[in-house]
Amino acid sequence: MKADKAVALLAVFCAVMVAGALLTDWAGHMGLNADVTENDDGTVQVTMNGTFPAGYGWMLYTGSAGFNHVCLYLDYEYGSPVGYSDQEDLMDSMKKYLDSRGVSCSYVDAGGLAEIMSDTGSASSTAVLMASGALPDTVYGEDMSVFKTWLEAGGTLYWMYGFIGETVSVRGGTAEGGTPLLGEGAQLDPDEETFASDISPWAEALRYRNTDATYGLSTDLPGFTDLGLVTESGHSSCGAVPYGSGSIVVVGGSLDGSELGQTAVGRNLALADVIAMGLASGSELVDSGTGSKGYGSTTFTISRGGAEALYLWSGDYNSEWGQRFTLRSV
Amino acid sequence: MLTASSLSSFLKCPIVMVILIGLVIRLVVAPLITFSNDVAFWMFIAGTEEGGTGLYETTSYHYTPPWGYVVAVGASVCSLLGITDLGTFADELLPYTGGEYVVLDAVPSIAFSFMLKVPLIVVDLLVALLIHRFVSGRTGDERKAVAASAMWFLSPLVIVESSMHAMFDNIAVLAIIVCFLLLLDRRYVLAGAAFSLSVLVKFFPVFLTFLLIALVLKREGVDSHGAACVGRALAGAIAAFVLIELPSLLAGDFWQSLHFIISRLGFTAEEVGGIITVPVVAAILLVVIAAVAAVWYMERSRGTLSRIVSEAGTEGFHRRVRRGLVMVFAVAMIAILAYSFVSVGGNTAYEVFSSFGMRFVTVMSVLSLLIEFYLAYRLLFLGDSSEKRVATVVMLSVAAIFLWPPAPQYVLLIVPFVAVYAAMHMPALSRPLLMFSAAFAVYDIMMSNASALFSLAEYTGWISMDSLIPVVEFMCSYIGPIPMVGVVMAVFGIISYISMLYIPYTWYRAREVLHEES
Numbered sequence: 001m002k003a004d005k006a007v008a009l010l011a012v013f014c015a016v017m018v019a020g021a022l023l024t025d026w027a028g029h030m031g032l033n034a035d036v037t038e039n040d041d042g043t044v045q046v047t048m049n050g051t052f053p054a055g056y057g058w059m060l061y062t063g064s065a066g067f068n069h070v071c072l073y074l075d076y077e078y079g080s081p082v083g084y085s086d087q088e089d090l091m092d093s094m095k096k097y098l099d100s101r102g103v104s105c106s107y108v109d110a111g112g113l114a115e116i117m118s119d120t121g122s123a124s125s126t127a128v129l130m131a132s133g134a135l136p137d138t139v140y141g142e143d144m145s146v147f148k149t150w151l152e153a154g155g156t157l158y159w160m161y162g163f164i165g166e167t168v169s170v171r172g173g174t175a176e177g178g179t180p181l182l183g184e185g186a187q188l189d190p191d192e193e194t195f196a197s198d199i200s201p202w203a204e205a206l207r208y209r210n211t212d213a214t215y216g217l218s219t220d221l222p223g224f225t226d227l228g229l230v231t232e233s234g235h236s237s238c239g240a241v242p243y244g245s246g247s248i249v250v251v252g253g254s255l256d257g258s259e260l261g262q263t264a265v266g267r268n269l270a271l272a273d274v275i276a277m278g279l280a281s282g283s284e285l286v287d288s289g290t291g292s293k294g295y296g297s298t299t300f301t302i303s304r305g306g307a308e309a310l311y312l313w314s315g316d317y318n319s320e321w322g323q324r325f326t327l328r329s330v
Numbered sequence: 331m332l333t334a335s336s337l338s339s340f341l342k343c344p345i346v347m348v349i350l351i352g353l354v355i356r357l358v359v360a361p362l363i364t365f366s367n368d369v370a371f372w373m374f375i376a377g378t379e380e381g382g383t384g385l386y387e388t389t390s391y392h393y394t395p396p397w398g399y400v401v402a403v404g405a406s407v408c409s410l411l412g413i414t415d416l417g418t419f420a421d422e423l424l425p426y427t428g429g430e431y432v433v434l435d436a437v438p439s440i441a442f443s444f445m446l447k448v449p450l451i452v453v454d455l456l457v458a459l460l461i462h463r464f465v466s467g468r469t470g471d472e473r474k475a476v477a478a479s480a481m482w483f484l485s486p487l488v489i490v491e492s493s494m495h496a497m498f499d500n501i502a503v504l505a506i507i508v509c510f511l512l513l514l515d516r517r518y519v520l521a522g523a524a525f526s527l528s529v530l531v532k533f534f535p536v537f538l539t540f541l542l543i544a545l546v547l548k549r550e551g552v553d554s555h556g557a558a559c560v561g562r563a564l565a566g567a568i569a570a571f572v573l574i575e576l577p578s579l580l581a582g583d584f585w586q587s588l589h590f591i592i593s594r595l596g597f598t599a600e601e602v603g604g605i606i607t608v609p610v611v612a613a614i615l616l617v618v619i620a621a622v623a624a625v626w627y628m629e630r631s632r633g634t635l636s637r638i639v640s641e642a643g644t645e646g647f648h649r650r651v652r653r654g655l656v657m658v659f660a661v662a663m664i665a666i667l668a669y670s671f672v673s674v675g676g677n678t679a680y681e682v683f684s685s686f687g688m689r690f691v692t693v694m695s696v697l698s699l700l701i702e703f704y705l706a707y708r709l710l711f712l713g714d715s716s717e718k719r720v721a722t723v724v725m726l727s728v729a730a731i732f733l734w735p736p737a738p739q740y741v742l743l744i745v746p747f748v749a750v751y752a753a754m755h756m757p758a759l760s761r762p763l764l765m766f767s768a769a770f771a772v773y774d775i776m777m778s779n780a781s782a783l784f785s786l787a788e789y790t791g792w793i794s795m796d797s798l799i800p801v802v803e804f805m806c807s808y809i810g811p812i813p814m815v816g817v818v819m820a821v822f823g824i825i826s827y828i829s830m831l832y833i834p835y836t837w838y839r840a841r842e843v844l845h846e847e848s
Contacts, residue, residue, distance in 0.1 A: 004525075006460075006462070006507075006508040006511040006512050006515075006520075007512070007517070007520060009456065009504065009508050009518060010508055010512075010523065010524055010527075013505065016399065016400055017395075017396060017399050017527075017574060019399070019402075019403050020395075020396075020398065020399020020400060020401075020402045020403050021399055021576075021577050021592070022401040023399070023403065023406060024385045024395075024398060024399060024577070030478070055416070197425050199421060199424055199425075203424075204421060207419065207435075209424060209427045209435065211424075211425060211427060229424065229425070250448045292414045292415065292416075293414075294409060294414055303781060312594055318374065
């Protein structure tokens with residue numbers, strides 16, 4: 001048998017590859033952006049601009065923390081119960097995700113963290129993301145006032161892994177026997193592992209799929225805001241509580257994901273949306289929706305209700321892009 | 331001009347009947363059953379042209395680029411046809427998304443799944459037609475050609491993978507068949523390109539490297555001319571590899587794009603990316619160049635290579651090859667064990683052996699590679715050059731790829747080669763092939779389980795999601811500390827694995843009978 005048909009098949013194969021490469025690697029980088037116009041009748045007109053079809057969603061909400069910069073804590077010289085490579089992977093991913101959501105962010109070490117938290121005048125304009133499982137002694141040593149004062153002055157902490165304050169890290173190691181910031185029983189003990197069952201409206205809107213509430217906050221805490229899924233034991237896989245004028249948001253679970261890492265990736269992308277939106281204690285979802293646009297731009301109008309901010313995102317399963325718009329005061 | 335009688339005789343043609351039956355089954359099954367958990371990923375990457383993200387920035391794609399490109403083209407066709415609903419979310423599934431049994435709350439739409447299955451069904455058809463042409467051309471026996479095509483096109487496994495699972499392994503099968511056909515036609519550059527395509531679609535044909543080199547040398551001679559032909563194939567393979575990977579190289583996603591391949595070896599893309607840096611690549615290239623130069627010098631000065639080639643067919647050399655392969659396997663085991671020891675810090679024997687166990691696929695892959703090498707050596711230097719013997723080595727080489735218990739879609743590669751061999755040389759293999767296909771098809775259906783009906787539940791009123799939840803809960807349950815999904819996987823995986831081993835066993839028994847008869 002002559003191989004002419006095989007050559008033809010090879011040519012078709014190559015044509016599909018070239019078309020696919022153009023679509024994903026050239027057209028994919030043509031980007032997506034949005035314009036928002038507030039109308040006098042209490043509606044908001046949204047235009048999603050992008051050459052190719054896209055899934056999108058929107059959330060109208062109140063209670064956004066006012067920070068405009070996020071510090072990603074990572075210090076290889078300070079001890080941690082969490083592997084440095086796991087922390088690094090997470091922070092690198094979060095940096096990428098936050099960049100794609102237009103959020104200004106930078107890495108900070110234990111010394112830098114002390115500097116930032118000492119500046120209580122700017123506390124409300126900065127958020128900190130920590131996944132070290134330990135607070136460095138530069139802010140939570142024998143004198144815990146730096147950390148507490150920063151929170152009380154309006155700082156926002158996004159925390160993953162461990163009981164906040166129980167482990168204090170020092171240069172070259174960790175010291176057990178710290179003072180848990182939120183007290184006994186405020187966070188879910190890892191031995192008490194239970195599956196989440198109740199879904200909060202925020203989790204639905206955010207597509208927050210992390211069911212692991214280990215170290216998650218108790219829903220009984222005063223001023224608790226549920227952003228995730230709640231276990232039978234009454235702990236949330238993502239929740240926020242107020243601390244003075246500031247806020248603490250705790251994300252449940254560990255840093256490692258399944259082999260494909262989809263659970264972890266989905267959680268981290270949703271967390272990036274949480275941070276980009278500035279969600280904290282007291283944040284309330286007013287309304288949300290999804291849609292899909294075809295080729296070119298699409299425009300739709302939504303009623304803002306009493307919302308103070310609008311968040312637009314794009315993607316299919318996970319959100320791949322997002323942007324927050326602060327709406328003018330009514 | 332088409333008349334009623336010519337149409338009637340066309341439809342009565344056996345190969346047309348096989349194709350019609352196969353297509354009808356696929357077109358009935360494809361809209362109804364979709365393995366949601368995998369197809370959902372195709373739905374995610376369909377969004378790669380959205381939101382300014384490339385293939386490996388979407389966080390949902392873990393394969394080499396070709397299938398991502400096919401999905402991107404498929405998604406664009408969907409858009410052109412007005413299919414904008416790629417899928418939806420089933421909140422009822424959200425509580426089950428964190429367990430051992432992989433459940434995604436994303437459910438692809440029937441229209442999108444069907445549109446992605448269409449090219450895979452076309453690939454099934456093309457493979458069937460190539461098999462038919464090949465067997466018909468070689469034997470001149472239409473009955474054998476139809477039988478071989480039917481063993482592929484009506485195989486339960488082939489139908490499940492393209493029409494239910496929407497898994498793209500059949501594209502790798504098509505590409506490797508194209509590679510063999512081009513090789514037979516002495517178009518070595520194109521054959522090399524087809525080989526690269528096949529490997530970059532689904533890795534496993536890489537195990538056939540030794541076999542393909544042996545086939546070229548067998549045809550062209552174990553001399554400088556043969557080496558030049560191998561070189562041409564190699565050049566085609568490298569060119570295709572670089573072209574396909576070029577976008578990933580330019581985007582800095584090269585190692586990430588090879589995640590599926592690297593993870594087979596028990597490593598992560600980051601680990602390999604950290605080890606294989608530019609100086610390391612340069613050093614490897616220098617070593618290869620030095621080795622080639624040394625061989626060339628030894629051949630020119632002492633005729634070493636010619637002497638080895640002339641001795642390669644002797645019993646003494648054969649014995650040394652077998653001993654050498656055993657030694658290589660032993661050294662590989664020690665190296666993997668040592669790496670396992672180092673990678674866990676050597677804390678406890680249990681940790682070392684569990685780390686070693688994690689590399690079970692690597693261990694069995696080393697064994698596969700050695701068997702492949704041995705088969706290629708035998709093909710090249712021992713025994714006769716009859717077509718049946720070559721076909722036997724090809725069939726055994728393909729069957730030897732999966733010594734470790736593989737996922738159902740991977741073994742699709744075995745089906746066409748065994749089907750052709752059974753039709754042309756050993757009809758006794760037909761039944762084991764059917765059993766193998768059925769066992770792996772059932773295994774795949776059991777692993778997908780309730781998720782196969784998620785799309786139907788979300789997009790039609792024929793079945794409710796609530797009625798599927800108890801099955802999901804069952805799959806998420808535990809028997810003591812053992813997850814139910816592990817039990818299901820073990821039971822159906824073992825049955826399937828045995829059915830796979832039954833193929834070489836049947837060949838061995840049938841061969842013995844033939845020997846006794848002769």
